[in-house]
Amino acid sequence: MESMDIGLYAGYAFLIVAVAAAIVLPLVNALKSPAGLLKSLAAIGALVVVFVIAYVLSGDEVSTRAAASGVNAGASKFIGAGLIMFYLVFVVAAVGVIFSEINKILK
Numbered sequence: 594m595e596s597m598d599i600g601l602y603a604g605y606a607f608l609i610v611a612v613a614a615a616i617v618l619p620l621v622n623a624l625k626s627p628a629g630l631l632k633s634l635a636a637i638g639a640l641v642v643v644f645v646i647a648y649v650l651s652g653d654e655v656s657t658r659a660a661a662s663g664v665n666a667g668a669s670k671f672i673g674a675g676l677i678m679f680y681l682v683f684v685v686a687a688v689g690v691i692f693s694e695i696n697k698i699l700k
Contacts, residue, residue, distance in 0.1 A: 619633065640682075643678055643681055643682065644674060644678050646681075647673075647674040647675070647677035647678040647681060648670065648671075648674040650673075650674075650677055651670050651671075651672075651673030651674040651676075651677055652669070652670070652673055653666040653667070653669050653670040653673075654666075654669060655669045
């Protein structure tokens with residue numbers, strides 16, 4: 594067994610542990626604090642709304658190079674929606690950080 598194989602298996606194990614923790618720990622916290630669960634659901638709902646907006650805005654054009662790779666119009670639309678959603682969330686986060694820093698300076 595090569596060292597690369599050991600690294601891959603260790604990476605898979607860490608991924609499984611991280612996914613399990615990401616699923617189980619929020620559920621445990623939600624049982625302790627139901628109000629926090631509502632905030633989480635609101636955040637997930639907001640992300641779904643942002644994705645729907647991004648999906649509506651995205652195009653379904655497929656270049657010849659992408660078509661050769663097996664990308665069809667539906668996949669192109671999802672890829673475009675993911676990119677637009679990333680851009681929107683990035684801009685909102687950047688504005689939030691800038692606003693927070695300016696607000697901290699003014700206080």
